[in-house]
Amino acid sequence: MPRTLRITRSHKLATAVLVAAGSVTAIAATGGQSDAQPAAARSSVAAEKTATEVTAAKAAEARKAAAKETAAKKAAAERKAAAATAAKEAATKKAVAERKAAAEKAAADRKATAKKAAEKARSEKQAANRSTERKAVAAPKQYKNNLDGWIRESLDIMKKKNIPGSYEGLHRNIMRESSGNPNAVNDWDINARNGVPSKGLLQVIQPTFDAYHVKGTPKKLTDPVANITAAANYAADRYGSIDNVDSAY
Structure with a gap:
């Protein structure tokens, strides 16, 4: 009677451990199997360890994926900012170049206009001089006849x-x-x-x-x-x- 009670209690303990690990094992033997208890315990611990490791691995993968996504987003944002900066610098350089070209063209136009005006004035002066010379030749100094x-x-x-x-x-x-x-x-x-x-x-x-x-x-x-x-x-x-x-x- 006492022997039977001890075995029953061992059976109950083993069954409880197996249920916690997600596996239910029917114990048919009722005889001296007390050496199965440590193995079951070890199996339960191993299962728990494996589940923890899987969870940790998945968490690490998730963190790694999140970090990769964050890095990718950051790199994309930096590329976008760099592109915007480059575009702004290019626009500024273009504007400066256009202003410089416009200023140079305006200066060239003023120079050409001044040159043209000077040439016109010189031509008019030469024409006036020739006209004066012709008048001088055509109209000599007049003296009174007395x-x-x-x-x-x-x-x-x-x-x-x-x-x-x-x-x-x-x-x-x-x-x-x-x-x-x-x-x-x-x-x-x-x-x-x-x-x-x-x-x-x-x-x-x-x-x-x-x-x-x-x-x-x-x-x-x-x-x-x-x-x-x-x-x-x-x-x-x-x-x-x-x-x-x-x-x-």
């Missing part, structure tokens, strides 16, 4: 030919010699008696006129301008200037 005009024209010619003399010197001698008459003729002095009378404003004889005639004036003894310039040229050679003559010369 004693004042003859003296002034003679002075301009004398200046070009480096013949000294002043308005006062010419006028003074003309008034003494001919009273301002370009056709005055001296028919009583020695020159007249010799057949070469003095004529014109400054009473010049023909041989003196021929010798001192100034190129560019008429070759006519009584021409007012030709007579004055020839006489002034002669006086410059003999007296240094017509201004130094105060009597018959």
